[in-house]
Amino acid sequence: MNNAVFHRPQLAAEVVNLALGRNALGRAGAGVFLAGQRRIGKTTFLLQDLTPALQSEGVHVIYVDLWANKEVSPSELIANAIARDLAEAQGAVAKMAAAIKAVTIHGVSFDLQDVGRKAGASLADALKELQASLGKPIALIVDEAQHVAAEGKSMDVMFALKSARDTLNVDGKRKLLLIMSGSDRDKLLRLVNTPRAPFFGAQIHDLPALGREYSAHVAGRLVQAHPRLKISNEAMDAAFERFVRRPEPFEEAIGQAANPLAGPDADFHARLNFEADKYERKLDEEHEEVLEALSPLEAAVLRWVLEHGPGARLFTQNALTFYGQAVGRSVGAGSARDAVQALRNIEPPVLWKSDRGDYALENTDMLRWYRKRMDAGT
Ligand SMILES: Nc1ncnc2c1ncn2[C@@H]1O[C@H](COP(=O)(O)OP(=O)(O)OP(=O)(O)O)[C@@H](O)[C@H]1O
Ligand SMILES: [Mg+2]
Structure with a gap:
């Protein structure tokens, strides 16, 4: 099966409301923090569902993955992403993003590389300038944000973002939305849970894993491709649970089990369960290794x-x-x-x-x- 994305517009709308402060109870002025286990579809959700939902509200989205390049420090990755968008916004006439080497902040030109490093061109300045030149709110989505907690110096970049947010979001208007995700709740918590943490007081939400709607959707696609298979949505979801709600191994196993050469159609679910056994054994080995x-x-x-x-x-x-x-x-x-x-x-x-x-x-x-x-x- 080709791995088409199963979209979650409802969930995206809820996160957008949270980020924009439409939920009366949410204290999202402090930023939206989303945590979820490994490989359950966090990045896919941020890019495929949340980003378009924010854009359709007229928000400019900047996405940074702190795991994208482990050679580059988190603070540099964030600074570069902001500086690049600023350069693009300013150089709209020049078009060629690659040709842009400098950005102008408050009338002063800075080398792209210097934003976030030199005291003169702070991240907060770059964000303010970008917001002003775009004339719309900015959402900065930081994926795997917990990586800043690993490196003391990178925490500074979070303080810079917080200060940018505090200066931009005045008079109850949200011009800078900060959305952070991570697979390590503990490290993510370090950004919010002590008085000295940059986002003290912010709440961490669990990003729900894909549910029954997703496994039923996969079942539907499967029946289309293999009309002779008898598929139970119940059994599909139970199998998905055994793959720890990870779409990748689940869909791969379905491909194996649905292969007409693998055996009689009637045994599809037995074969899927056999694949789930194998997957659990693989996980068991990983746990053994951790223990050892x-x-x-x-x-x-x-x-x-x-x-x-x-x-x-x-x-x-x-x-x-x-x-x-x-x-x-x-x-x-x-x-x-x-x-x-x-x-x-x-x-x-x-x-x-x-x-x-x-x-x-x-x-x-x-x-x-x-x-x-x-x-x-x-
Ligand atoms: N909504 C979805 N529909 C279909 N497949 C999905 C969906 N979400 C994720 N996947 C698939 O699951 C795999 C993991 O997705 P993704 O990288 O988004 O997860 P993640 O939680 O960000 O992982 P990591 O912990 O490694 O950062 C990918 O192969 C992706 O294509
Ligand atoms: Mg990810």
Whole structure:
């Protein structure tokens, strides 16, 4: 099957309303933060649904992916994207974007490379200039925004964006909309959850994974391509869930299972489930690898979380005793804290800490794996 995008206009409209402050309750003046697990379609949603929805409201959209180029620092990526659009807006007559090497900010010309680096041409200035020359609101979408939290210096760029937003959004008019997404809720939270964080007080929303409408849509396309297959929407959605609501492996497995050479049409769902088994085994191996790379104390902490579920308290006397028994020496709160920190910092992270201060698994599929292991007695 060709992978056509399943659009979510309703969800896009809700995010647009949030960004524009149309929801009476939302404090979106602070920016919209969207979190979602790996590979569930965050970027696709931002580019294919949210961007056109914002554009149809007359908003100029700048999209930056902080993972696009790991060689370039997040602050540079953001500065370059803004500077480029500014250069284009100013050089509309010259047309050739590639030929543009300098931008003019408040009447002073700056080398494109200097925006965001030199004190004279601040990001905030560039954004204000861009907004003025376009004459419409700007939405800056920062994908994988948590990467700024990894690098101390890059946090500065977030403060610059915040200050630009505060100066542009006066008199209740929203001229600069900040929309940030990320797959690491913990690191994303670091942008909003302490008084010293750039977007203190902003809320993080979970970007919903693709649901039944999507799996039913895929089923519909499948029936069109293979009219003889008997497909149950129920079973399709259950299978999609087993692929952790990731469209890519799900659609690939459907392609395998629907292949007329693979076996009788009547066994389509059995074959799809077989593909799901394979996928789960692959995930299991990934979890095993994560576990093997942990120190004994980190592994003990992980086990405690797996057994006590979300909201597990990690530094109680009981917990410390459990860690001590696991590693064969007494464990104090200090070294337990270090282990928790290590579990939050590894890539991809194992644990995340919510703004309420409790800890949860970053990859919720890990629990499925752990229960399976326990049932098998390993
Ligand atoms: N709405 C959709 N309809 C069909 N396929 C989709 C949809 N959303 C995502 N996909 C497919 O799923 C895969 C992952 O999508 P995408 O890159 O948008 O996810 P992501 O959450 O941004 O991933 P990452 O965590 O790597 O950043 C891609 O192959 C994409 O084509
Ligand atoms: Mg992405």
